[in-house]
Amino acid sequence: MTLETVVAAARGDIPADLLLVNGQIINVFSGRITAGHIAVKDGYVVGIGDYDAKKVTDLAGRYVSPGFIDAHVHIESAMVSVAEFSRAVVARGTTTVIADPHEIANVLGCAGIQYMLRSAADQPMDCLFTLPSCVPATAMETAGARLKAADLEPFFQHPRIVGLGEMMNYPGVVFKDPDVMDKLALARRLGRPMDGHAPGLSGRLLSAYAATGISSDHECTRPDEATEKLEAGICIMVREGTAARNLDDLFPVISPDTWPRMMWCTDDRHPHDILSKGHIDAMIRKAVKKGLDPITAIRMATLCPATHFGLGDVGAIAPGKKANFVVFSRLDDIRPEMVFFRGHPQAEDGRLLPHVTRPAEIPIPTSIHLSSSALDFSIPAVSPRIRVIRALDNQVVTDCDIMDTAIRAGMAESDVSRDLIKLAVVERYTGHHGIGKGFVTGLGLKHGAICSSVAHDSHNIIVAGATDAEMKTAVDQVIRMKGGLCVVSGETILTALPLPIAGLMSDQPMEQVEVQMERLLLAAKKLGTPLSDVFMTLSFLALPVIPALKLTDRGLVDVEKFTVVPLFQ
């Protein structure tokens, strides 16, 4: 819409496209709720008041809020494409997300970012992005790409790029890693916000981190931690993901003094959570139930993230803002009954409206360059004692155990009687078939194998199994699917979920992915695992930045020593 058109429509010289009448309008600027009509032209609010319009929708006295904003999310964690993610969350009132394509960038580099940008066009909500700052996440594994400041720079010209993504390499910041400094200097030069990720950072190290200009953090777990960061100039994103949930703990920090620099985010939320609990709407409901003023809860989902990211045209219902609205009946239990995006209704009562079209999927290059015939899972036994990863239920950390090697014909093997299961991480990018091998306890498999191409943060293929043959069968299946998850018993694929988008995301609706995930977890339980989500646990066994013992394609990593260690003691 041209400026001339917006002015003409605001003046009433030309009719509005839509007039939403009889709303109780939540004004995030003044904190007031005012009865009124909202005029919309070409997807933008042009005025509040009496206007001629081509179409009139009566809100019958219901509340109308600006559409919700997720200040920080990895869409990859929802295991679906941008199209399917958009359709799922817009139905729950989210009309803007600030997504960090960190996972797909670790797999496909710039091609992954480009894929996400292209996928974001013509969706029923605004998908904006920060640029992944930490690809690869560490030097102790092989990722699909290595992105330097010069690789990121051209992307900043794209209108969907709002800033630099979470700088999770906080040691790299406080130890002045040149690559990290380059990326921060680039974002500073361009005047773009830089998101942070600094769990537990405090004192002088926090000062060093904040002094670079990094201006948000979504990793706070304690009120004192959040207050210290807030006072250092860092905006606090309160997170409720599937694994990490901080709203209860950080609730005391939200006050009339602090809300302008606080906001909501989901970070990583799995299909089941989004479908059963909701998205940002669920955080608002939870906060209001805990006693937060509903207007403040809404501001933290609208005005605050818009201000933080410098998004002048979202986060409020006012002239010149995008006509993104959420309509609901009760302030004490905000459930989106109607959702508008750019002036068009997209969803009612949590369900997408049938007229909402789904853009075609964007082609994406394959990310798996592997042939299982080249893989050898055998481990010649060289000593009677081995380092073993101890997996813990609902945890991303592990312990490091020392156990007796199970030796058969000179080879170290799984021993299901002692819950000692062979684990391998197969490098999927270079075609060199690099493989790290080790053992895990705690998965509880009695037979069969489980395999996944979701393995943080480099997303090589991780497989755990009772026999080498079953491990190979499982990896074969993942290769055939171009990525995904599967459960194998003997020569049989019990069930599988293809994730053809970078080995991370399905191209199917979120509901189908959820059903298939349930089947996978059920099949894994039948193999004997007691874990509540063995695939989530599995996916973190390869993440070498979280203690204590992890496995990458380079081998076992002692995270505390930040080095690769031998399997045999």
Place this chain on the structure above:
Amino acid sequence: MTLETVVAAARGDIPADLLLVNGQIINVFSGRITAGHIAVKDGYVVGIGDYDAKKVTDLAGRYVSPGFIDAHVHIESAMVSVAEFSRAVVARGTTTVIADPHEIANVLGCAGIQYMLRSAADQPMDCLFTLPSCVPATAMETAGARLKAADLEPFFQHPRIVGLGEMMNYPGVVFKDPDVMDKLALARRLGRPMDGHAPGLSGRLLSAYAATGISSDHECTRPDEATEKLEAGICIMVREGTAARNLDDLFPVISPDTWPRMMWCTDDRHPHDILSKGHIDAMIRKAVKKGLDPITAIRMATLCPATHFGLGDVGAIAPGKKANFVVFSRLDDIRPEMVFFRGHPQAEDGRLLPHVTRPAEIPIPTSIHLSSSALDFSIPAVSPRIRVIRALDNQVVTDCDIMDTAIRAGMAESDVSRDLIKLAVVERYTGHHGIGKGFVTGLGLKHGAICSSVAHDSHNIIVAGATDAEMKTAVDQVIRMKGGLCVVSGETILTALPLPIAGLMSDQPMEQVEVQMERLLLAAKKLGTPLSDVFMTLSFLALPVIPALKLTDRGLVDVEKFTVVPLFQ
């Protein structure tokens, strides 16, 4: 300072330059006041806590706040250069101003903006600028320049330019004037804030104005006006200038809901006011006396304008922010006892410290292209009745009177017995010696003449006098001074103030300008004027955007009809 240095200093690897110990630190992010020490390196805060430092300054338990920000000011109104303005206001706690060089741009165009930008270097505070959006202010007068969007565009690259200056041509916005649309479109394209100026605008016209993205206003005079604008997405700058003072009226609008989008500004403040009352510090004191929480009052002078203009490195005491501080003893009567700019003390107890150097004045082209010999002040009488401007004390508006012409030898003359004084506006830019002539009542001159090159907004030379000869003598003096003010009686220059910088500003200290202004007003009182500030009144007699009857170089302007009208009825 490089990022590497700031990180090293924050970590304590290298000593700080300065440690301010035992301060009660006002944290604008959390609203808390915390005891602590502030470490400064290379002009930036690097941390709060115990640090080694080359120098230690003990605040002895006094409060320390971020340096104050004036969100909108015309330095020209202080009648001194950037250097002298900076020295005056930093002593009062102001360490950043957002100045709109509207007046000098009307005189010198791009050369005026360039002069201000160059003058801002190496001053004891940060002088940032918005780009004048309305040069010339109207088409009914001859200004020194005409600035289109293409003229402004290159300036946006300059690091001191933060946005587009107040769009006072609000009719041009709501009537879609192409030049205005171009300037707004330019600022939008570059993602820069656009300041507003829309007194009394309401309803659909306000919606049209706000829908363009203009995001501030400093012209509110009533609480309901401010609330309506705030709810339309416009940040409210509460103004206390010399003429227009709105703090009392707008005070009820400030609340825990609204403060994040409200801030203080002075707009136009004369030397006497700055020297006797203060600057932003005076507004904070006044607001706190009226009952505002001191932290909120300080935030409106720090965090809020910094957020509004996207200034990430000022407005707070936190790592990575400029070390701009104000130290004071009482929250209920905040009087700057020490002022730091970039880590260096600049002032104590309202007085500049002797070590603060004064950069050399920047050369500026002359703006007066006139020879008084070419001027003819005579007015052949063509009718017995004339339109007369009625000047009103302390008002920028005038009335339009109809009076009998005083005719001598066929010429219309002044008649001091009826307080009918001849008025002329002489165009000073083109060398064409255009002159508008008329009469004013209310000035009260019994003899002599007063003359000024400050005449809003085009700043042609305005002169009022009892005789043509005295008017000519006065204009001669202003030409000789390359601009300024003078009072003439007969052939004698009673007193004069040279304003060699664009005919608007002195190159002398503000204290000297104040003294000279007092002398001028006293001399004018001796000529008979009852007005409290006859030069201020005079300067608005040429402003053809404020009712009712004004005089420009093109002639008498009926502001309500927006047209030039004849002197004789």
